[in-house]
Amino acid sequence: MVREQVAEFSIQYVQALDEDGDLDESEAPDLDEETLREMYRLMKLSRRVDERAVALQRRGELGTYAPGIGQEAAQIGSALALAEGGWMVPSFREGGAYLARGTPVHRLLWYALGMEEGAEVSGGNFPPSIPVGSQPLHAAGVGWGQEMTGAAEATLSYFGDGATSQGDVYEAMNMAGVFDSHVVFLCQNNQYAISTPRGVQTRAETLAQKAVAAGIEGIQVDGNDVLGVHAVVRHALESARGGDPVLVEALTYRRSMHTTSDDPTVYRTEEEEAEWAARDPIDRFERYLLGEDVLDEAEIDAVENRIEEELADEIERARAGREGVDPAEMFDHVFAEIPPALREQRAEFERGRTGQYDRERTEGSERDE
Amino acid sequence: MTNELRLVEAIRQALDEELARDDSVVVYGEDVGVNGGVFRATRELAETYPDRVYDTPVAEAGIVGMGVGLAAYGLKPVAEIQFASFAYQAFHQIQQHAARMRARTRGTLNCQLTIRMPYGGGIRALELHSESFEAGWAHVPGLKVAVPSNPADGKGLLAASIRDPDPVVFLEPTRLYRATRESVPEGDHVVPLGEAAVVAEGEDATAVAWGGMVPETLDAVDDLDASVEVVDLRTVSPMDTEAVLDSVRKTGRCVVVHEAPRTGGFAAEILARINDDALYHLEAPVERVTGYDVPFPLFAREDAYRPDADRIRRGIERALSA
Numbered sequence: 107m108v109r110e111q112v113a114e115f116s117i118q119y120v121q122a123l124d125e126d127g128d129l130d131e132s133e134a135p136d137l138d139e140e141t142l143r144e145m146y147r148l149m150k151l152s153r154r155v156d157e158r159a160v161a162l163q164r165r166g167e168l169g170t171y172a173p174g175i176g177q178e179a180a181q182i183g184s185a186l187a188l189a190e191g192g193w194m195v196p197s198f199r200e201g202g203a204y205l206a207r208g209t210p211v212h213r214l215l216w217y218a219l220g221m222e223e224g225a226e227v228s229g230g231n232f233p234p235s236i237p238v239g240s241q242p243l244h245a246a247g248v249g250w251g252q253e254m255t256g257a258a259e260a261t262l263s264y265f266g267d268g269a270t271s272q273g274d275v276y277e278a279m280n281m282a283g284v285f286d287s288h289v290v291f292l293c294q295n296n297q298y299a300i301s302t303p304r305g306v307q308t309r310a311e312t313l314a315q316k317a318v319a320a321g322i323e324g325i326q327v328d329g330n331d332v333l334g335v336h337a338v339v340r341h342a343l344e345s346a347r348g349g350d351p352v353l354v355e356a357l358t359y360r361r362s363m364h365t366t367s368d369d370p371t372v373y374r375t376e377e378e379e380a381e382w383a384a385r386d387p388i389d390r391f392e393r394y395l396l397g398e399d400v401l402d403e404a405e406i407d408a409v410e411n412r413i414e415e416e417l418a419d420e421i422e423r424a425r426a427g428r429e430g431v432d433p434a435e436m437f438d439h440v441f442a443e444i445p446p447a448l449r450e451q452r453a454e455f456e457r458g459r460t461g462q463y464d465r466e467r468t469e470g471s472e473r474d475e
Numbered sequence: 476m477t478n479e480l481r482l483v484e485a486i487r488q489a490l491d492e493e494l495a496r497d498d499s500v501v502v503y504g505e506d507v508g509v510n511g512g513v514f515r516a517t518r519e520l521a522e523t524y525p526d527r528v529y530d531t532p533v534a535e536a537g538i539v540g541m542g543v544g545l546a547a548y549g550l551k552p553v554a555e556i557q558f559a560s561f562a563y564q565a566f567h568q569i570q571q572h573a574a575r576m577r578a579r580t581r582g583t584l585n586c587q588l589t590i591r592m593p594y595g596g597g598i599r600a601l602e603l604h605s606e607s608f609e610a611g612w613a614h615v616p617g618l619k620v621a622v623p624s625n626p627a628d629g630k631g632l633l634a635a636s637i638r639d640p641d642p643v644v645f646l647e648p649t650r651l652y653r654a655t656r657e658s659v660p661e662g663d664h665v666v667p668l669g670e671a672a673v674v675a676e677g678e679d680a681t682a683v684a685w686g687g688m689v690p691e692t693l694d695a696v697d698d699l700d701a702s703v704e705v706v707d708l709r710t711v712s713p714m715d716t717e718a719v720l721d722s723v724r725k726t727g728r729c730v731v732v733h734e735a736p737r738t739g740g741f742a743a744e745i746l747a748r749i750n751d752d753a754l755y756h757l758e759a760p761v762e763r764v765t766g767y768d769v770p771f772p773l774f775a776r777e778d779a780y781r782p783d784a785d786r787i788r789r790g791i792e793r794a795l796s797a
Contacts, residue, residue: 244543248544250541254550440578440616
C-alpha cells in the first residue's frame with residue numbers, strides 16, 4: 107500500500123492599506139497623485155449614484171436597483187487596473203466598475219429605468235448579467251479569443267460569492283485554464299447572496315481556493331482596500347495576458363440591500379453592519395489621502411460639489427431619455443434583419459397603437475369560393 | 476459540379492470550406508478535434524486548422540457560454556453539442572445570453588454563434604440521445620433553428636448559419652447522417668435560412684415536414700393514390716409561412732409531420748398560422764402525425780414511437796377522406 111501526499115496548496119491574503127489608512131509600501135501599487143485622486147472621485151461618485159438611485163427608486167422613479175455601497179474599492183480598484191482595450195464582463199452590481207470604465211451615469215439610470223438603452227455597450231464592456239454566475243463563461247470566451255488572436259489584452263469578470271456555487275463558474279475557470287484564456291475572475295465576496303450568508307454557500311474555507319480544482323491561481327485580497335485590490339488585480343491581469351487565468355477573491359461587504367426589493371434587517375445584525383461600517387473603503391482611503399497630503403478638506407468639498415452637479419445633470423438626462431422611449435423598438439433588435447412573422451407582429455402592434463386593432467386578415471378572412 | 480456525399484460528409488465539407496473562407500471561424504466541442512466528432516462530422520479538420528478546431532472539456536454550458544464570449548469578441552464560433560438532448564445543460568446559456576445579446580444591447584453586441592446538435596431517433600442510441608426539441612428552440616426569441624433533411628441542404632444551411640449574424644441552433648438528424656449519398660454542389664453553396672423547399676409537387680394535399688421526417692414523408696407519399704405536395708421547412712425559425720400557406724391554398728388539405736412529442740410541438744404553430752391566414756381554403760381539418768407525449772423510449776420501442784411511412788400515410792388519408 108502506498109499513501110503519499112500528491113498535491114498541496116495554500117491561499118494568500120493581501121492587504122496594502124489597513125483599516126486605519128496606513129499603507130504597507132511593499133504591497134502598494136505605484137500610482138501618481140492624479141490617479142489616486144481619480145480613484146477617490148470615482149469611489150465617491152459611485153457611492154452617491156447608488157444613494158441617489160435608491161432614493162429615486164423609493165420615490166417610484168426607478169425600477170429595482172442593486173446598489174454597490176461598500177464595494178467601491180473592489181470595483182473601482184479592479185476596473186482601473188484594466189487597461190483600455192481590455193474587456194469587462196460584469197454582474198448586475200457593477201455600477202462602480204462601469205463608472206471607472208467611462209460609462210456615464212445616465213446610462214446606469216436608464217437600465218434601472220427599464221430601458222435597453224442603458225445596456226447599449228461599447229469599448230469592450232458587456233451589459234449587466236442578471237442570472238447568477240453565468241457570465242464568467244463569457245469572460246472566459248472573450249479571453250480565449252484574446253489568446254487565439256494573440257491579443258496582448260485581458261478580460262475582467264465580476265461575480266459574487268453566491269455565484270461560486272453555480273456550476274458555470276467552475277466550468278468557466280476550468281475551461282479558461284484549459285485554453286489559456288486571458289481572463290481574471292474577480293469574486294466580490296460581499297458575504298451575502300441575498301439573505302444566504304457566505305457560510306451557507308460552501309464549506310470551503312476560502313472562495314479563492316475554488317481555483318485550485320481548475321488548476322489556476324487563486325488569491326484573496328482585502329476588498330475594502332482600493333490600493334490592495336488594484337495591485338492584486340493588475341498583477342492578475344498581467345498573468346492573464348500571458349495565458350494564465352487567475353481567480354481573485356475580494357473580501358468585502360455589501361453595506362446596503364441586495365436590491366431595492368430587499369430588507370437586510372431580516373437577516374443581518376446591526377453589530378455586524380457596524381463592524382463593517384468601520385472598515386468602509388472610502389473612509390479608509392480618504393484617511394490615507396489626507397495623511398499623505400494628496401487631498402485636503404477643501405479639495406474633498408470641491409470633489410463632492412462637482413459630483414452633485416454632475417449627478418443633477420445626469421438625472422435630468424436620464425429622465426429626458428425616458429421620454430423618448432418608443433415601445434415599437436422592442437421588435438427591432440431581436441435579429442439583425444427582422445423576419446416576416448415578427449414584421450407582421452410589429453405591424454399588428456402599430457395598428458393597435460393607432461386604434462386599428464381589429465385584426466386585418468389577408469384573403470384568409472373571406473371565403474373565396 | 477456536384478459530388479455524391481452523405482449528410483455527415485456534406486456537413487464536414489461546409490465546416491471545411493467555411494474555415495478556409497473565413498479566418499474568424501472557430502470549430503469546437505467535445506471530441507471534435509482528434510477524434511473528428513463521434514459522428515465524424517469534423518474528421519481531420521483539426522489537422523488542417525490546428526489553431527481553429529478544438530476539443531473541449533465535457534461541459535455543455537461551458538461550450539455555449541464560451542461561444543457567447545468568442546462571438547462578442549468578434550470570432551465566429553461553431554460549437555458542437557454532442558447530442559441535442561444534452562443541450563438542456565446549456566439551455567440557460569442559449570436562452571438567457573446567446574439569444575438575447577442583440578436585443579438586450581440594442582445591437583451593440585451580437586452573438587454570431589452556430590450550435591450544431593445531432594438530434595432525433597432511429598439510430599438505436601442510448602437513453603437521452605434521441606430527443607427532438609425544435610419547438611422549444613423556436614419558442615426562444617432571438618434564435619434561429621435550421622434542420623437539414625438531405626446532404627445538399629446540410630451543406631448549404633450550415634454555411635448560411637455560420638455566416639448569419641444571429642445565433643443559430645443547427646439540428647442534424649442522426650438518422651440521416653449516413654442514410655444516402657446524394658448530389659451536393661461543389662464550392663460555395665448557401666441555402667438561405669427561412670426558405671422552405673417544395674420537395675414533391677402535388678395537388679390533393681400538403682405534407683409539411685423537416686429533418687428526419689422528410690424521407691419518411693416522401694416514402695409515404697410514393698405509395699399513395701393521390702398527388703401530395705411535400706414541403707420541407709428546412710428552417711423551423713424563422714419559418715417560411717408563405718411557402719406552407721401557398722401550398723395549403725392550392726391543395727386545401729394539410730398534414731404536419733414531426734418526430735417530437737405532439738403537445739406543444741411545432742405542428743401546433745403551423746396549424747395556428749394556417750388558421751390565421753388560410754383557414755377558409757381548407758377542405759378538411761389539418762392532421763398531425765407526431766411522436767407521442769412520452770419520454771423517447773429505449774430502442775426496443777423507438778420504431779413504435781417515431782412516425783414512419785405507414786403512420787404518415789394514414790394521416791394523409793385522414794386528411795384526404797374528411
